[in-house]
Amino acid sequence: MYYLPSFQEMIKKTSMYSHSLVHRLMDPEAQKENGEDSDDKKVVVEITARCFIPSLITTTSWEGFHFVGHEIRITEATDCYGAVVWPSALVLCYFLETNVKQYNMVDKNVIEIGAGTGLVSIVASLLGAYVTATDLPELLGNLQYNISRNTKMKCRHLPQVKELSWGIALDKNFPKSSNNFDYILAADVVYAHPFLEELLITFDHLCTETTIILWVMKFRLEKENRFVDRFKELFDLEEISSFPSLNIKLYKAMKKNQKSV
Numbered sequence: 001m002y003y004l005p006s007f008q009e010m011i012k013k014t015s016m017y018s019h020s021l022v023h024r025l026m027d028p029e030a031q032k033e034n035g036e037d038s039d040d041k042k043v044v045v046e047i048t049a050r051c052f053i054p055s056l057i058t059t060t061s062w063e064g065f066h067f068v069g070h071e072i073r074i075t076e077a078t079d080c081y082g083a084v085v086w087p088s089a090l091v092l093c094y095f096l097e098t099n100v101k102q103y104n105m106v107d108k109n110v111i112e113i114g115a116g117t118g119l120v121s122i123v124a125s126l127l128g129a130y131v132t133a134t135d136l137p138e139l140l141g142n143l144q145y146n147i148s149r150n151t152k153m154k155c156r157h158l159p160q161v162k163e164l165s166w167g168i169a170l171d172k173n174f175p176k177s178s179n180n181f182d183y184i185l186a187a188d189v190v191y192a193h194p195f196l197e198e199l200l201i202t203f204d205h206l207c208t209e210t211t212i213i214l215w216v217m218k219f220r221l222e223k224e225n226r227f228v229d230r231f232k233e234l235f236d237l238e239e240i241s242s243f244p245s246l247n248i249k250l251y252k253a254m255k256k257n258q259k260s261v
Contacts (some may be wrong), residue, residue, distance in 0.1 A: 040245050047094045065119065068126040072150045074117045075142060083142050085117050087246055088188035088216040093123040095214070095241065095250055096185075103214070105129040106156070108182040111206060113164060113199075114189040115139075118146040124185060125155040134164035167198025170205045179206055185211050187214045196227050204234055204255075213253040218246065 035145070052064040052071075063085050065072045077083035096103065106128035112121045113134055121133035125147070135143055144161045151159055184206055189199060203213065214236065219225070231237060235255060241250035 040243055043094075044243060044245055050090065050094065065090075065093070067097055067123045070126055070150070070154065072119065072122055074119055074146050074150075076117060077142055083117055083139055085119055086188045086218070088218050088248055089116070089119050091241075091243060091246075091248055091250060092120050092185065092187045092214065092216045094112045095216075096120075096123055096127060100127065103183075103187050103212075104119050105183070109180055110183045111181045111186060112185040112187075113166070113202060113206075114186060115143055115161075116187075118143045118150075118161075120185050120187055121159055122147055124183075124188045125157065125159045128156045129183075130157045131159035133159055133161050134258055136165055137163050164202070166202040170202065175205060176205065179208060181206055181208070182210050184211060184213045184215075186213065188216065188218055190227050191220060196230075200230060200234065201225070203231075207255050209255055211254065213251070215251045215253060216248060218229075218248045219252065221245070 026055070050066050052066065054062065054064060060075060062073055062075045064069055065085075067076065074085055076085065096105065105124050108129045110121075110129040111132045111134060112124070115121050115133040115135045116139065118133055120133050124132045126244050133143060133147055140163060147159050147161060162173070184203065186203075190196065217228075228237070231253070235253040236256055238252045239249055242251050245251070
């Protein structure tokens with residue numbers, strides 16, 4: 001006999017890292033707090049509506065999403081921060097889907113750094129891009145599983161999964177002569193880790209003069225602000241969207257002294 005949990009219980013139990021934006025919207029205090037920012041709240045509600053909860057709770061933690069007309073199922077690993085879907089990834093997926101005219105992914109060469117569960121790479125693939133999803137070696141198994149499961153026979157181009165440890169063996173694994181990425185996608189890659197300089201080096205290495213970086217960032221600590229300042233030394237940075245209720249910003253960046261596309 002199955003126990004059927006309430007909607008609120010399902011949200012809490014499906015993953016120990018269930019989407020914080022869902023919880024925030026369900027929190028009456030947060031709603032009161034954000035009452036003046038109705039536009040922000042409206043978009044966050046639309047993003048949240050893309051998530052769905054499994055009808056039965058299983059031993060395997062997974063999250064469901066609706067993007068680009070597809071149901072996407074993502075398997076998470078709750079013992080690893082990099083294998084969990086964070087709100088910044090949802091923001092970037094929503095942006096890619098709703099801005100296809102300005103940021104057309106069809107036949108574009110796209111790389112995602114810190115791909116984690118692969119959700120952003122999956123959405124970019126479904127939008128028609130040639131995608132390379134990258135992350136640390138210990139995350140590649142789950143990343144490959146999610147991407148294969150959600151893109152097989154659904155995409156114009158089969159996405160690739162590749163190891164990328166920031167700042168390490170970049171010339172060997174991603175030689176500048178073959179780096180021709182139209183877009184670099186990054187969601188929540190800046191947080192309390194000791195590899196921020198290596199991350200900056202990786203951004204710089206992968207970029208050509210025409211590469212566009214679409215980067216979503218949740219601000220938590222002063223370290224994030226310092227990284228943005230350091231980033232601005234190498235890149236022209238433009239804030240194109242902000243979600244104050246989530247403390248998340250979406251940026252577009254290009255190498256300095258280059259013409260915008």
